[in-house]
Amino acid sequence: MTKEVQKEKSMMLQKEMIEGLFNELSIAKETGKKVCYTFVPGNLSELIRTFDMLPVYPEINALQSAMRKKSAGYIREAERHAHSEDVCTYVKCDVGMMMKGNIGPTGQKIPEPDILLLSYTGCFTFMKWFETLKREYPNAKVVMIHTPYQEDGRITPEMRNYMVQQLKEEVIPQMEAVSGVKYDEEKLKNILALSKEAEDWITKIFDTTKNRPSPIDAYFAGVYYIGPINIGFRGTQEAVDYYKALYDEIQERIRQGLGPITPEGEMKEEKYRLVVEGPPNWTNFREFWKIFYDMGAVIVASSYTKVGGVYDLGWRHDPQRPLESLAEYCMNCYTNLNIPQRIDLLSKYIREYEADGYVTNSIKSCNSFSAGQLGMMREIEDRLEVPVGFIESDLVDPRYFSYSNIKNRLESYFQMLEQRKTLQATENV
Amino acid sequence: MGKGHFYTTRSTLSQEAVTSMKDIDTLLQDCKEHAFDLHFSRAKEWKAEKPDRVVVGYLPIYFPREIIHAAGGLPVGIFGGGDQKQIVKGDAYYQSYICHIPRSVIELALDKHLEHFDGFIFPSICDVIRNLSGIFKQKKIGKFVKYMDFPQNFLPEIGGVFYQQEMQHILQYIKAVNGREVTPERLNQAIRLYNRNRELIEIIYDIRQQYPWRLRIEDLYHVLRAGTAIPVEEHNAILEQVCTYIQQDIGTPQDKVKVVVSGAFCEQPSLGLIKAIEEAGCYVVDDDYMLGSRMILGDIDDSTDNPLEAIANAYIRQSQYSSSIFDIDNPKEYRLAKIVEKRDAAGVIFASASFCDPSLLDAPIFQNAFNKLGIRYIAFQFSENINQFKVIKEQVGAFSDSIKLWEDEPAEAIYS
Structure with missing residues (x-):
């Protein structure tokens, strides 16, 4: 019998926010609010809000479907319509969900898009995904903003100008046309000020894992923490309030010397501190997490929680440079960093959060993350002499989650960590 | 349709090409060897002829080779190891569910097939090739590595300008190697050569459309792929000869x-x-x-x-x-x-x-x-x-x- 999930106060707050959004979406056609489908990495939440539109994130719907055990059926439906077994399962889950009536995670129908806003950031599949959706929603306006990749490990003035020009000449005029709302830069600036505030809070929250024991799990719980900032609430007072509440809860845990809360309650002993690269598996999320917390492993930093923005290197949305900072935001998302940058960032996490090990969860259908991960792992192992672990799963296709394989691999890995700790302790004596 | 029809509406063959024709079988065999030469020998020879020559490798799909030519370089296509290269090291870099080409390209690099290349260009095609550029950077393969972001904005004043900046970036890399300044004249001359190259290729496709038995698909493939491994001037001469050959009523x-x-x-x-x-x-x-x-x-x-x-x-x-x-x-x-x-x-x-x-x-x-x-x-x-x-x-x-x-x-x- 499964134990009852323990929920923190901030989780309840978040639940209310998300339910509110889906309620608004369900009546969008009645209220006349325009619906904007877009993606998490490089999401232009502030701009969407400036034009009073409601966002829909297809990849969030897909992961929610997986957590509710519905993704397998949706994927099968897409594969019956010529979608390959070997491509992104988010796409297939979304397409299958649409084919089966587009019923979202709350059981309400998700309205068709008025606009498909493609901030093409860090993932090639996003572009193909919206090419597919455009053919399913021929009446939707497609707006593309091309985000240049940080191929040389930096953002050049040319890259920034290219994006700002696209915002000025293409994105904003088309959003005006669809929404019927005139672009108001002062409104955008006010929204951006709140974005900056939320970004300050989330950075502080993820920095609390420097404590021992870490008061939070920065991967499994982290995926909940990034919810509001990534799915349309960045730039709202609600998001700021949520992060303040969350921060206070975490501070209280630090004061009490407590470890992270898991679905089965408080983690009693922090035995291993890990950094994880790659998205989680969503179809068996709790089983996956349980393997870690049962072994006393806590994730002190993860790259996945930076897909919607890397804030811990100091970058923030800037109300004084509204369009420039929207451009920089898109270019700064984790999967838009080049491989050496990703290695540097992960190495920084391992050092600063004093991790005992580094684990890659390699996702079959996400080449943006996965291609190059083995080389990254090798480099990190050589550079920091840290034990590395490697497991494979998928985002939302349950066919590619093998519990026993993953558990066996992780158990061997934890044994290696244990041995290393014992050896180190012996050497210190 | 008689011989010569295809040239009445398009450019005519150069006299030089007609008079210096190799035996067609030899020419096709040469093309096959160039096409599958995983040591890129012609590029190596070409580079050795003059001290300021550079060889720049590029991955699929498209890259504007004209700019490398104008900068005194030879652009060379890298299409992986095919079925000729056994993968030993490459599998340690890529999971089983990732396509084959990145593992064979890294295998070629680690086995020193690409030692005479000065730089590498990874055109934006997909996340795998994009991330492969990062592995090349991390391993410091070549004097420069450039992931080339082709614009997905198709307004000349926005996407077009960005694309020009991307090309300038590559020219700066090459200049750092050979000190060559690229002039509009040299670029225009390179454009002319590649215009002719594309024109000849299309003539071959047009002829094959009506008479596909005159040139087998594998021969056509060898001829085209050879063009990614040798200087464009040499390739144009080959194409002209193939055009002449398949205008005949053969097969x-x-x-x-x-x-x-x-x-x-x-x-x-x-x-x-x-x-x-x-x-x-x-x-x-x-x-x-x-x-x-x-x-x-x-x-x-x-x-x-x-x-x-x-x-x-x-x-x-x-x-x-x-x-x-x-x-x-x-x-x-x-x-x-x-x-x-x-x-x-x-x-x-x-x-x-x-x-x-x-x-x-x-x-x-x-x-x-x-x-x-x-x-x-x-x-x-x-x-x-x-x-x-x-x-x-x-x-x-x-x-x-x-x-x-x-x-x-x-x-x-x-x-x-």
């Missing part, structure tokens, strides 16, 4: 159906598979195997003061469709349908490399449209190192037979 027509092959624009099928399609009862009258060499449709303006702008505008306005170019304003399914119509083909063979995101994600788009348009097709996947394709050959044979047997039936009737 015997066979009872085969004309098809277009689509989807194999990056990782290349093995030669055996390319041959098998024709052996199984088809004439391939168009394909995208060497799409990069044919990406720009028509000429690029070779007479401007700003040739980089001309190259950028040609990319924006005159590109062939590609799975890596955002196509909302110009849907790819109708562009492929037009190619089928233009080539008078009876169907399409979708050949995608296993785990190739661009190709596989396009499959439902093409197939849904072709079901409605009544265009017949089959689809299969391959890997560059797989040389067992009995099943594919049978599949293609059945496809060819079905077209011959039910020529007038609508496509849906055949597949229902």
Whole structure:
């Protein structure tokens, strides 16, 4: 019998926010609010809000479907319509969900898009995904903003100008046309000020894992923490309030010397501190997490929680440079960093959060993350002499989650960590 | 249609090409050797001839080779190891569910096949090739590594300008190696050479459309792929000779159906598979195997003061469709349908490399449209190192037979 999930106060707050959004979406056609489908990495939440539109994130719907055990059926439906077994399962889950009536995670129908806003950031599949959706929603306006990749490990003035020009000449005029709302830069600036505030809070929250024991799990719980900032609430007072509440809860845990809360309650002993690269598996999320917390492993930093923005290197949305900072935001998302940058960032996490090990969860259908991960792992192992672990799963296709394989691999890995700790302790004596 | 027809409406052959013709069999054999030379020997020889020459490798799909030529360099296509290179180290870099080409490219680099290359360009095609550029950077392979972000904005004043800046970036890298300043004259001269190159290739395709038996598909493939490994001047001479050869009334027509092959624009099928399609009862009258060499449709303006702008505008306005170019304003399914119509083909063979995101994600788009348009097709996947394709050959044979047997039936009737 499964134990009852323990929920923190901030989780309840978040639940209310998300339910509110889906309620608004369900009546969008009645209220006349325009619906904007877009993606998490490089999401232009502030701009969407400036034009009073409601966002829909297809990849969030897909992961929610997986957590509710519905993704397998949706994927099968897409594969019956010529979608390959070997491509992104988010796409297939979304397409299958649409084919089966587009019923979202709350059981309400998700309205068709008025606009498909493609901030093409860090993932090639996003572009193909919206090419597919455009053919399913021929009446939707497609707006593309091309985000240049940080191929040389930096953002050049040319890259920034290219994006700002696209915002000025293409994105904003088309959003005006669809929404019927005139672009108001002062409104955008006010929204951006709140974005900056939320970004300050989330950075502080993820920095609390420097404590021992870490008061939070920065991967499994982290995926909940990034919810509001990534799915349309960045730039709202609600998001700021949520992060303040969350921060206070975490501070209280630090004061009490407590470890992270898991679905089965408080983690009693922090035995291993890990950094994880790659998205989680969503179809068996709790089983996956349980393997870690049962072994006393806590994730002190993860790259996945930076897909919607890397804030811990100091970058923030800037109300004084509204369009420039929207451009920089898109270019700064984790999967838009080049491989050496990703290695540097992960190495920084391992050092600063004093991790005992580094684990890659390699996702079959996400080449943006996965291609190059083995080389990254090798480099990190050589550079920091840290034990590395490697497991494979998928985002939302349950066919590619093998519990026993993953558990066996992780158990061997934890044994290696244990041995290393014992050896180190012996050497210190 | 008599000999010479194709040249009455297009450029004429140079006299030099006509008088210095090699025996065609020797020429085709040379092309085959260049095409599959994983040591890139011609590039090595060429580079050794002068001290300031540079060799720049580029990956699929498309790259504006004109700028490398103008900078005193030789652009060389890197299409992986095919079925000739055993992968030992590459598998340690890529998971089993990632396509084959990155592991064979890294294998080539680690085994020092690319030692004489000065730099590497990774055009934006997909996340795998993008991230491969990062592995090259991390391992410091070559004097420079550039991931080239092609614009997905198609306004000349926005995307076009960004594209020019990307080309300038590459020219700066090359200048740092050989000190060469690129002038508009040199760029225009390079544009002329590549215009001629594309024109000759299209002439060959036009002739083959009507007389596909005059040049086997594998020979055509060798001729085109050789062009990615040798100087364009040499390739143009080869193309001219091939054009002359296939204008003659040679060979015997066979009872085969004309098809277009689509989807194999990056990782290349093995030669055996390319041959098998024709052996199984088809004439391939168009394909995208060497799409990069044919990406720009028509000429690029070779007479401007700003040739980089001309190259950028040609990319924006005159590109062939590609799975890596955002196509909302110009849907790819109708562009492929037009190619089928233009080539008078009876169907399409979708050949995608296993785990190739661009190709596989396009499959439902093409197939849904072709079901409605009544265009017949089959689809299969391959890997560059797989040389067992009995099943594919049978599949293609059945496809060819079905077209011959039910020529007038609508496509849906055949597949229902």
